[in-house]
Amino acid sequence: xxxxxxxxxxxxxxxxxxxxxxxxxxxxxxxxxxxxxxxxxxxxxxxxxxxxxxxxxxxxxxxxxxxxxxxxxxxxxxxxxxxxxxxxx
Numbered sequence: 001x002x003x004x005x006x007x008x009x010x011x012x013x014x015x016x017x018x019x020x021x022x023x024x025x026x027x028x029x030x031x032x033x034x035x036x037x038x039x040x041x042x043x044x045x046x047x048x049x050x051x052x053x054x055x056x057x058x059x060x061x062x063x064x065x066x067x068x069x070x071x072x073x074x075x076x077x078x079x080x081x082x083x084x085x086x087x088x089x
Contacts, residue, residue, distance in 0.1 A: 001061060005053035008032050012058060014069040016077060020058060022050075 001012035008031045011023040029039040034051045061067035069077045
């Protein structure tokens with residue numbers, strides 16, 4: 001998954017419309033300008049749980065089918081693309 005704003009690449013899985021799992025491939029504060037700005041302003045990096053731009057990119061990927069919402073066995077979740085929910089990505 002690539003952020004449409006900064007180009008940062010993360011690993012991402014969605015097991016339901018409400019569940020999003022993101023694994024950063026680099027230090028988020030170094031690779032994401034939005035998270036980096038929050039850390040530079042004094043917020044602890046461990047407390048910065050997400051980036052709005054990345055959340056929007058994940059939602060678009062679900063809508064266009066690039067990111068499939070599937071259960072843990074890999075079976076697509078019916079109607080999961082109708083209203084994708086992305087929280088704490």
